[in-house]
Amino acid sequence: TSAARIALIKGDGIGIDVAEAAMQVAVAACQHVDAPALEFDEILAGADYFRDTGQDIEPGGEERAGQADAIFLGAIGLPAVRHPDGTEISPHLRLRDRYALYAGIRPVRAYPNAPQRLADPRAAGLDLIILRESTEGLFYSAAAHGRAIVVGDEEVRETLRITRKTTEKLHRFAFKLAEKRRKAGKRARLTCVDKANVFTSMAFFRKIFDEIAADHPDTEIGYNYVDAQALDLVRRPWEFDILVMENMFGDILSDLAGGLVGGMGMAACAEIGDETGLFQPAHGSAPDIMGQDKANPLAAILSAALMLDYLAEKTGNAAYGQAAQVIDSVIDAGFAANQLRPMEFGGDMGTRAVTATV
């Protein structure tokens, strides 16, 4: 069987450090289980690239990204490099759009010896997934798409868009995820998070959830308004399993939930479409610590495991799935034995040490 092709966008700041670390681990894991090799097509993109060239991604880069089996991204954006309207460089928002990467998966898991923010001991068992729709909602109007309406220096309007087409796909994906999770022996309650009390679009989002739910009578479901969900995530997060929601809400709640279990250093992310998937740590480029061997590469490494899982499904080669499993279990074991002590968590291990240990 042939090698899987990965479009690799290292991006900016620590994106470069953690992308290299994650790909190193992914390659090692594939070798370990005798999976076919990974082949990389590196694509230049980001704020640094923009500063040098005036373009946010190299010519033809968007197309090449779509031709690979999966896209891996480090991090993109630098606060000091902005478009004239004040927004940051974000070509990955166009990738989400162009390849309809609607299903943004953000797992949130507590690891032993990693920081716990909540006092309640039940938080030690935290294991949930935020499913963030990633192509429309308020991000339909992201500056990268040029859809804001600017009225002189007086007013700006954005459009939040919810379509039946994408919402149906999203909720179907959510129920499939719940079924997978249940088969893996976990509790799998699926909660629709919205603001259906106030917005017609959100009542529409919930209505479609109910339609899809009717096809999945075995899955336990629930509802929560987004404000109440934010509160519940600090009060009783252990009661939730999978939360599905609009793009902007998912951006906020996934950071919040990630914060409960130690911050963005563990925040993996997969964005899945019908044809391809993009995998990246959910954290930013943290230019202040780039190249200093300080960044925690675990979010990127966990994202690489999500990518290998995706490749297993896409290529039909189960060995990639084993490689993903190997990564997940060494991280589990590493934390349990206190052998993973990232600097981000006050530990003594830099990017290279964490990577080497894994």
Place this chain on the structure above:
Amino acid sequence: TSAARIALIKGDGIGIDVAEAAMQVAVAACQHVDAPALEFDEILAGADYFRDTGQDIEPGGEERAGQADAIFLGAIGLPAVRHPDGTEISPHLRLRDRYALYAGIRPVRAYPNAPQRLADPRAAGLDLIILRESTEGLFYSAAAHGRAIVVGDEEVRETLRITRKTTEKLHRFAFKLAEKRRKAGKRARLTCVDKANVFTSMAFFRKIFDEIAADHPDTEIGYNYVDAQALDLVRRPWEFDILVMENMFGDILSDLAGGLVGGMGMAACAEIGDETGLFQPAHGSAPDIMGQDKANPLAAILSAALMLDYLAEKTGNAAYGQAAQVIDSVIDAGFAANQLRPMEFGGDMGTRAVTATV
């Protein structure tokens, strides 16, 4: 001096219980400090009223609300009573709009013996304010205003609107709040929370913040993206003092922050405009426990204190401010002495017992 006039909307569910409790306390506090009496104009509104009459507020109620010196509201909405599009009954969104109640103040304070969600002992000193713009942003498109664009059963679009006019007022209000806080001897760093990296409207929001900041060189300022702010609220909330933000963001982050210090039972809220102010607990109507003497009235009572503070400024009668102070200090003292033990926090005191104790 004449009595201040309060438009009183008790609303639905426990809104009725806590509004009555809070007004009882407000009246007693005014008597205690010899402030002029309060005069009430009760206005019927809410989901129950809608079920009975087909209207969400009694005829002329909106006008009468605006003629009072301040509006006090219990809670409005019942999940079982909805408009045909699925949204809930929310006449108070029209009140925010009609009276341009742009400055939504949501204080978040930790009390001793009240629940602490965070493990870090620094959370015991939590004392911050979320300033939520309350008339535009995404709520410009709230169903109550009829501005959603519905394309058959295929698509719904909402408009997020940021105007210079309202944003200038909001940020000026924020800096004034910071100055007041500093004069009261507290730290008063003002943080602009937005998503300026992605949205033109949010970069505009931040630009106006910077313009107003230039007039207030003595106030310490900061910036945070809303997703990072959600994370920071669980990781290091004690580093923040005043957070100013768009309407939808404020809805989410104020519930989150409220959750850190025990949940919505302590979540007071003031919505201030140029002409009047609306005061209400930020919690919902919890119809399952209404009339059972179980609701925690403290959010409503703290909101009443905010109202008295507002009346002091509006009427120029400092006695109202003393009445507010009396309420705040008995609640402080009550928690410190463990004499306030609301059922919501696992205590033994119902609505009446808490009210009587205060």
